[in-house]
Amino acid sequence: MVEKVSNTLMAIEHDKEWSNPFHLKVAFGAVLAALLFVACVDIVANPFAIYGTNIIPRPPGMYEKKFMLYDEFQPPPNALILSNSHIMTFDPDIVEQITGERCFNFWLPGACTETYYAILRMVLEQKHDDIDLIIVGTGIEALHPALPIQPEARFLPEISQYFIHDRFGQANIFDKIGLLFTIGQLRQAAALILVNLCHRLDEDYHPGQVKLEYFPNGMTLQASAEADIAAGTFNLDERIRARLRSVRYTEEGPVIKGWTGPSKIREEYWIDFLKLCRENNIQVYVFMSPVHPLLLDLAAEEHTDNMFAQADEFIRTTTEEYGGVYRDYLHPESWGGDPDLFYDEIHMREANSDILLRHLLADYEPGHDTEDN
Helix, strand or coil: CHHHHHHHHHHHHHHHHHCCHHHHHHHHHHHHHHHHHHHHHHHHHCCCCCCCCCCCCCCCCHHHHHHHHHHHCCCCCCEEEECCHHHCCCCHHHHHHHHCCCEEECCCCCCCHHHHHHHHHHHHHHCCCCCCEEEEEECCHHHCCCCCCCHHHHCCHHHHCCCCCCCCCCCCHHHHHHHCCCHHHHHHHHHHHHHHHHHHHCCCCCCCCCCEEECCCCCEEEHHHHHHHHHCCCCHHHHHHHHHCCCCCCCCCHHHHCCCCCCHHHHHHHHHHHHHHHHCCCEEEEEECCCCHHHHHHHHHCCCCHHHHHHHHHHHHHHHHCCCEEEECCCHHHHCCCCCCECCCCCECHHHHHHHHHHHCCCCCCCCCHHHC
């Protein structure tokens, strides 16, 4: 009996030892220290340029880069190409050859209808540029209900001020604080610190080949893919199939499984964009961005290929209602494109882009009234 009581008392003392507030304080302190360390790293590195610190040199973000290129493109353009990275290889020089309008390719990563609207308002109201023609490459991403506003765009007041239909469009102080503790920003911050450290140790250090090559008119090529093509090591089929197995297109991915019909908010932005074009006498040429047949096959297998038809119906109807020209170029063969001239399932090489532009603008008439087209 005495031994049982003794064992019970020892167990109680053991439990007391582990439930001692000191241990909780140590655990809480460790977690707090880790969070503070992550926040300090993010503030010092400032990879997205949102905290006002310039301690570590950093290259401009992709949105910053395009804004800089646009400001340097003088004299200002009279024509714009708007879309996401699908149309990065579209050459504005071809637009100028056909239309006589000086053109800039204002593609932006993750651009959706809110981006088209915001960029146009920025160009008209802040830059005071006279735009006569806009070419828009759109698709399911532009109206997608499951894809958020591009994070970088939310922190740039030049355009985020025009995200008027979405209460999450403008980033606030709480967003900036919350971003301090995200894995994504920490990864970018750590990479930036590592690259700068390596440069200090070896001035000739280069962290791999530049992925994108920007041209002054906004056109952009995938430099790494172009290098593989030149070396004869580029395997398009293998690359596409690998990307189609990524989380972007799998059962958990947002692109196919997340489609529940066009976003009502993004439909509003699109209507406002078309109204703004009409109010400023801007001719609008809109096309459904092409995708590789392998992606169309995947959508058919998942029984979600109707999403292309839904996007097509809305964009076509509204574009023509507001006097624009619309073309469904989803299937490359419909405009003479070559499925072999892709970087992957959604990004075309320059030769395909040239064919599409010439097909789209074949009936272009300077200053014609698109409402009667």
